[in-house]
Amino acid sequence: MTRGKSRLWLVILVLILVLLGAGAFYVWPHLEGTPPQIALEKPVSHLGKSNTVFLRVSDQGRGLAWVRVTLVQQERKGVVLNQAFDAPGAPLASLKLAVNPLEMGMHQGKATLVVEAADRSWRNWMKGNVYLKEFPVEVDTTPPRISSLNQIIRLNRGGTGLAVYTVNEAQASHGVRVGDKVFMGWAPWPQQPGTKLCYFAYGDSQPRGVNIDLWAEDIAGNQAQMPLNVKVRWKNFKTDIINLNERFMNIVAARFADQIPTDRQTPLAKFLWINQDLRQHDNAKIALAAMPSQPYQLWQKTLERPLGAPKAAFGDRREYIFNKEVVSRSVHLGQDLAHTERSPVKAAANGIVRYAADLGIYGNCVILSHGQGLASLYGHLSELRVKVGDEVSRNQEIGLSGMTGLALGDHLHFSVLVGGVFVNPTEWWDPHWVQDNVLLRFSEAGLPQPLPLAKQ
Numbered sequence: 001m002t003r004g005k006s007r008l009w010l011v012i013l014v015l016i017l018v019l020l021g022a023g024a025f026y027v028w029p030h031l032e033g034t035p036p037q038i039a040l041e042k043p044v045s046h047l048g049k050s051n052t053v054f055l056r057v058s059d060q061g062r063g064l065a066w067v068r069v070t071l072v073q074q075e076r077k078g079v080v081l082n083q084a085f086d087a088p089g090a091p092l093a094s095l096k097l098a099v100n101p102l103e104m105g106m107h108q109g110k111a112t113l114v115v116e117a118a119d120r121s122w123r124n125w126m127k128g129n130v131y132l133k134e135f136p137v138e139v140d141t142t143p144p145r146i147s148s149l150n151q152i153i154r155l156n157r158g159g160t161g162l163a164v165y166t167v168n169e170a171q172a173s174h175g176v177r178v179g180d181k182v183f184m185g186w187a188p189w190p191q192q193p194g195t196k197l198c199y200f201a202y203g204d205s206q207p208r209g210v211n212i213d214l215w216a217e218d219i220a221g222n223q224a225q226m227p228l229n230v231k232v233r234w235k236n237f238k239t240d241i242i243n244l245n246e247r248f249m250n251i252v253a254a255r256f257a258d259q260i261p262t263d264r265q266t267p268l269a270k271f272l273w274i275n276q277d278l279r280q281h282d283n284a285k286i287a288l289a290a291m292p293s294q295p296y297q298l299w300q301k302t303l304e305r306p307l308g309a310p311k312a313a314f315g316d317r318r319e320y321i322f323n324k325e326v327v328s329r330s331v332h333l334g335q336d337l338a339h340t341e342r343s344p345v346k347a348a349a350n351g352i353v354r355y356a357a358d359l360g361i362y363g364n365c366v367i368l369s370h371g372q373g374l375a376s377l378y379g380h381l382s383e384l385r386v387k388v389g390d391e392v393s394r395n396q397e398i399g400l401s402g403m404t405g406l407a408l409g410d411h412l413h414f415s416v417l418v419g420g421v422f423v424n425p426t427e428w429w430d431p432h433w434v435q436d437n438v439l440l441r442f443s444e445a446g447l448p449q450p451l452p453l454a455k456q
């Protein structure tokens with residue numbers, strides 16, 4: 001009898017222990033004490049008129065319960081976000097915040113972006129682990145001020161222009177916008193850091209009548225722009241007809257045999273891939289290689305015209321006819337010059353080698369940077385005499401002419417680029433054009449030529 005009773009008690013005791021254990025097993029994770037984590041995707045130092053802030057909040061325990069973001073400036077407080085998360089709680093939230101300090105009545109100066117987040121833990125009497133993080137910011141809603149230092153700027157279609165101007169905020173980025181193309185400016189006068197210049201171009205692909213503006217944007221994202229006083233001289237380029245035949249297309253295709261996609265079967269399909277797809281790809285690659293630059297003017301007087309008789313010119317339109325139909329079109333973005341075979345090709349000015357290798361239809365190709373976004377290109381070379389990173393001086397031999405790439409006879413293809421846009425090279429060979437369109441811009445602004453520091 002006593003044995004039976006004590007056995008019952010033992011069973012009850014075990015049962016209670018099991019229940020307690022199960023309860024603890026269930027409750028314990030709900031009492032986790034790790035607070036949520038808060039981070040900005042990109043650091044924010046300044047807030048302008050309207051800002052997008054990317055916030056990342058996560059909780060590795062029971063998940064997020066809510067996130068609250070406020071902007072605080074002295075006694076003023078504006079709610080940016082107040083978001084609750086449904087059960088079971090989000091492990092991660094990527095939040096895109098729109099912050100408008102002016103709408104919240106904030107003024108210029110210091111403020112704090114306060115982010116609070118809570119998780120779904122049962123700690124703190126079910127309120128969860130709350131974490132608060134503060135990000136100090138500077139409210140700046142004043143756009144930078146730009147003033148032009150130039151009179152009228154004349155610009156040819158396909159040609160180069162130069163603007164000299166001031167921007168009153170030191171850390172602002174700035175330049176010229178021509179239609180949809182943005183050109184970046186430079187600050188090459190150390191004694192006058194607010195004085196800037198920007199080379200820009202009326203690119204061949206821009207339609208007639210696009211707006212040309214100076215622009216600036218400060219680190220708070222405030223933007224300013226003003227129309228630049230530019231008179232554009234529109235010109236029409238000539239059109240050449242090129243009759244295609246299978247023999248010609250096969251010769252061309254053989255040069256790019258290892259690159260042509262296998263679904264291009266006929267000689268015409270192969271030619272079209274080279275003339276259109278590859279050309280576009282090559283031009284984009286050139287723009288990228290020609291864009292990195294530095295603030296000083298490495299060239300002097302002019303760009304040197306390479307030797308040779310002028311052949312195809314900048315801006316020439318080409319229509320390709322096959323079986324009496326126009327099957328392809330292209331634009332020639334440089335000046336061809338024919339001299340003796342394998343004649344020495346020389347640098348048009350002092351510069352830095354940005355590219356020296358095969359480049360599709362341009363064959364063996366050298367790209368030189370002459371500072372402030374100006375670059376020159378030498379195509380179809382049979383031999384390269386420089387490598388990337390070399391500093392070259394005006395008239396230094398950089399290679400030998402040839403017929404690599406899409407060239408059927410030995411000649412030099414010479415291009416000039418401004419901010420990654422192909423421009424008419426003949427302007428840069430002409431000392432009168434340089435005088436009226438570059439040097440005059442400096443003298444009317446009362447500035448010296450922006451040569452490297454040692455020469456200023």
Ligand SMILES: [Zn+2]
Binds near residue numbers: 336414
């Ligand atoms: Zn050419």
